Amino acid sequence: MSWEIVGMSAVCALGDTVTGIHRALCSGQSGLAPLSRFDASKYRAAAAYEVPDRVRPGVDEPLRATRWLVRVVREALTDAGLPEPEPGLPVLVGTTHREMRTAELWWQHDGRLSPADLHFTSALHSAFGLHNVHTITSACAASLYGLGMATDLIDLGEADTVVVAGTDSITESSFGGFDRIQFPPPDTIRAFDRSRRGMIMGEGAVAVVLRRAGTHPGRIHGRVRGVSMNCDASHPTAPDPAGIARAIEEAHDRASVAPDDIDLVIVHGSGTHQSDLAEAVALKEAFKATDPGPLVTGIKGGMGHISGGAGLLNLVVALEAIRSRTLPPVSDLTDPIEEVGELRIVSGQSATGPFATAQVHAVGMGGINAVAIVEGAAR
Amino acid sequence: MSTSAAMRTAITGVAWAVAGPDFDPATALAGRGMRHKDRSSRFAVRVAHRALEDAGLLGAPELDGAAVVVSSNFGNLDPVCDSVSTIAAGCSRDVSPMRVPHLSSAVSAAWVAIEHGIHGPNLTLCNGTSSGLDAVAAARNLIAAGRATAALVIGVEPDTPSVARLHKETAGTRWIDGAVGLVIEPVQHAVSRGARIRAEIAGYGKAADERSAVQAAGGTAVRRRLDGEPTARFGRCSGALGVVQCAMAVERLGNEAVLAVAGGGSGESDGTSVAALVLTPPRGRDI
Numbered sequence: 071m072s073w074e075i076v077g078m079s080a081v082c083a084l085g086d087t088v089t090g091i092h093r094a095l096c097s098g099q100s101g102l103a104p105l106s107r108f109d110a111s112k113y114r115a116a117a118a119y120e121v122p123d124r125v126r127p128g129v130d131e132p133l134r135a136t137r138w139l140v141r142v143v144r145e146a147l148t149d150a151g152l153p154e155p156e157p158g159l160p161v162l163v164g165t166t167h168r169e170m171r172t173a174e175l176w177w178q179h180d181g182r183l184s185p186a187d188l189h190f191t192s193a194l195h196s197a198f199g200l201h202n203v204h205t206i207t208s209a210c211a212a213s214l215y216g217l218g219m220a221t222d223l224i225d226l227g228e229a230d231t232v233v234v235a236g237t238d239s240i241t242e243s244s245f246g247g248f249d250r251i252q253f254p255p256p257d258t259i260r261a262f263d264r265s266r267r268g269m270i271m272g273e274g275a276v277a278v279v280l281r282r283a284g285t286h287p288g289r290i291h292g293r294v295r296g297v298s299m300n301c302d303a304s305h306p307t308a309p310d311p312a313g314i315a316r317a318i319e320e321a322h323d324r325a326s327v328a329p330d331d332i333d334l335v336i337v338h339g340s341g342t343h344q345s346d347l348a349e350a351v352a353l354k355e356a357f358k359a360t361d362p363g364p365l366v367t368g369i370k371g372g373m374g375h376i377s378g379g380a381g382l383l384n385l386v387v388a389l390e391a392i393r394s395r396t397l398p399p400v401s402d403l404t405d406p407i408e409e410v411g412e413l414r415i416v417s418g419q420s421a422t423g424p425f426a427t428a429q430v431h432a433v434g435m436g437g438i439n440a441v442a443i444v445e446g447a448a449r
Numbered sequence: 450m451s452t453s454a455a456m457r458t459a460i461t462g463v464a465w466a467v468a469g470p471d472f473d474p475a476t477a478l479a480g481r482g483m484r485h486k487d488r489s490s491r492f493a494v495r496v497a498h499r500a501l502e503d504a505g506l507l508g509a510p511e512l513d514g515a516a517v518v519v520s521s522n523f524g525n526l527d528p529v530c531d532s533v534s535t536i537a538a539g540c541s542r543d544v545s546p547m548r549v550p551h552l553s554s555a556v557s558a559a560w561v562a563i564e565h566g567i568h569g570p571n572l573t574l575c576n577g578t579s580s581g582l583d584a585v586a587a588a589r590n591l592i593a594a595g596r597a598t599a600a601l602v603i604g605v606e607p608d609t610p611s612v613a614r615l616h617k618e619t620a621g622t623r624w625i626d627g628a629v630g631l632v633i634e635p636v637q638h639a640v641s642r643g644a645r646i647r648a649e650i651a652g653y654g655k656a657a658d659e660r661s662a663v664q665a666a667g668g669t670a671v672r673r674r675l676d677g678e679p680t681a682r683f684g685r686c687s688g689a690l691g692v693v694q695c696a697m698a699v700e701r702l703g704n705e706a707v708l709a710v711a712g713g714g715s716g717e718s719d720g721t722s723v724a725a726l727v728l729t730p731p732r733g734r735d736i
Contacts, residue, residue, distance in 0.1 A: 111540070112536055112539075112540040112541055113540070113541045114541065114542075157657065158656070166553060166554070166555075168554065168575060170525070170526075170529045173526060173529060173530065173611075174529060174530065174533045176615075177529075177530040177533060177534070177611060177614075178530075178533045178534065178537055183615060183618075184619065184719075185522060185523075185577070185615060185619060185687070185719050186577060186719045186720060186721050188522055188523075188575060188577075189522070189575050189576050189577045189580075189721070191576065191577060191721035191722050192720070192721045195657065195721065195722075201655070201656060201657035201721070201722045202655050202656075202722070203576070203721075203722065204574060204576055204583060204587075205574065205575045205576050205577075206572065206573070206574060207553075207554035207555055207573045207574070207575050208555050208558075208571060208572055208573055209553050209554075209555040209559075212555075215570070215572060218570075218596075219572075219587070219590070222590050222591070222593075222594035222596070223590070225594060226590060226593055226594060228590075241529065241552075242532075242533050242536060243528070243529045243530075243532035243533050243536075243544075243552050244552050245541075246532060246533070246535075246536045246541040246544050247532060247541075247544050247548060247549040247552050248549070249541035249544075250541050250542060250544040250545075250546055250549065251546050251549055299569075299570040299571075299572075299596065300568055300569060300570060300571070301517070301559065301562045301567065301568055301569065301570070301571035302562075302568070303562040303563050303565075303566050303567055303568050303571075304563065305563070306550040306556065306559055306560065306563065307549065307550050313568070316568070434553075434555065435550060435553050435555070435556075435559075436550065436553065436555050436556055436558070436559025436562075436571065437559060437562070437563075437571075438555060438559065438571045
């Protein structure tokens with residue numbers, strides 16, 4: 071069983087096309103910039119990966135996550151050759167913060183808020199006439215949860231085409247909350263490095279159009295082979311390697327692949343002490359019998375942690391890496407932790423292919439995990 | 450969208466934890482493990498225990514592979530608003546580290562999973578007034594797709610200062626403060642373990658208008674209907690609405706099917722989409 075990805079689009083601090091974001095990652099660019107939106111005197115961290123699109127720099131605007139979502143959905147549908155979708159087309163939107171930034175502007179600065187602003191149905195109805203919209207908030211695994219649910223909808227015969235998306239804008243509450251618990255604040259994201267100090271928030275949106283295999287007449291970007299979704303059920307914030315390992319194993323089962331079939335992995339790699347460690351331990355376990363094993367990279371050093379859309383962004387970058395035969399490196403990794411010693415981590419410069427099959431991770435707060443296996447368009 | 454009848458699923462547990470004469474949050478939400486949880490998570494954890502108990506699944510081995518599906522629109526609004534107030538009055542160092550997990554909409558579902566060792570999919574939906582019925586349908590899909598042995602569905606909306614302000618600004622006068630829970634599992638599994646089947650989930654539909662949603666759910670001919678009653682009883686139910694509807698329907702289910710409609714014109718609506726769900730009486734052991 072597989073499902074075809076026939077359209078895709080993304081926007082984040084590094085760029086506003088999938089190829090542009092991938093190219094920027096391969097050339098080692100970073101979207102990290104001085105904090106423009108919040109009063110910097112209230113935080114220890116001074117930078118974030120913001121999307122630089124405000125009309126007046128430094129003056130915040132409501133509904134940015136909604137705006138990006140509408141944009142990436144439009145671009146992904148156009149890319150798929152489906153600019154005027156059926157009104158019942160399911161859209162599964164993964165998001166950690168929904169429009170909580172708009173709620174903050176309402177609460178603290180007398181902005182406007184309607185209950186319907188807190189989900190994405192009305193925006194997608196206005197833009198495209200779509201009503202079958204689901205706002206999935208399974209933390210930072212949300213967009214890969216959406217992908218898993220989309221494959222189920224197609225399998226269960228409820229739809230032939232599904233749009234899966236992710237969107238988030240940086241909220242002051244979460245920026246402040248992470249600033250509280252990460253000290254000294256991270257200067258950048260150093261996934262798997264001994265000197266890593268934590269996660270830095272990013273923002274942006276990503277969308278893909280998924281279709282039942284064999285139904286799309288045009289070009290495809292790749293295929294989803296299988297998606298797992300689970301929960302550690304162990305700790306509210308600290309990830310559990312066993313939960314991530316189970317998610318990897320289940321994804322392989324669902325995709326009918328063996329660990330040796332995986333050419334590359336794009337990890338969650340948020341750069342926090344515990345999350346990177348848990349992921350490294352889980353990867354070591356999952357690929358212990360492989361030789362030489364997959365190449366492993368992470369991309370958050372480029373665009374920060376874009377929260378709900380992070381897993382799906384990993385997926386589109388993985389497909390672009392397969393197409394272009396170029397896998398970007400983990401940025402700012404100079405002194406890897408012992409737990410990744412046996413893994414083939416890509417650092418310093420891009421690795422070149424050919425690649426066929428990729429594994430992408432999303433590890434959300436609350437122990438919520440999802441892993442997807444995808445392959446490129448060429449068989 | 451309509452749900453295929455690939456696998457028959459049933460409601461086998463129902464529980465309430467809603468502020469009122471039978472539930473005083475001041476005492477019922479206190480106690481061990483509650484101190485560092487937000488109001489939404491406290492309600493969710495309480496109702497989860499009661500729902501599993503009602504279904505006879507407390508501590509059962511099948512919980513390991515079960516799913517948690519939470520529906521809530523305002524669950525984390527208060528932690529978010531409260532944190533920005535704290536930062537505005539001082540700086541980020543004044544935010545309590547215990548607050549950080551509660552900034553996520555997903556936290557209530559995560560706490561429930563931790564409490565009962567539920568390792569399957571952990572899903573939170575925030576779809577507006579249709580969200581509760583959408584959550585029941587999502588739970589059914591997770592089971593039908595082989596991702597979950599059973600699902601605990603929770604609709605929760607806490608009454609907090611920011612939630613109250615939002616309701617008042619949008620012409621609300623009363624709103625629910627609490628959680629409602631359902632246990633959903635395959636009919637075959639319920640029968641094999643001798644569980645009491647309270648209702649079967651027969652059809653689900655979601656559309657821009659009520660008529661199309663009801664049609665998609667296969668509910669056009671269903672005479673007994675439930676839409677505005679939860680709102681008349683509790684005030685606005687928002688993300689909990691569909692779950693409250695199912696719980697009320699199960700309690701009064703005779704030998705006739707019941708159609709629940711959330712987000713429709715005659716009931717509570719946020720003007721975006723309408724969901725419809727048909728519940729039928731247990732068919733007995735005819736499988």
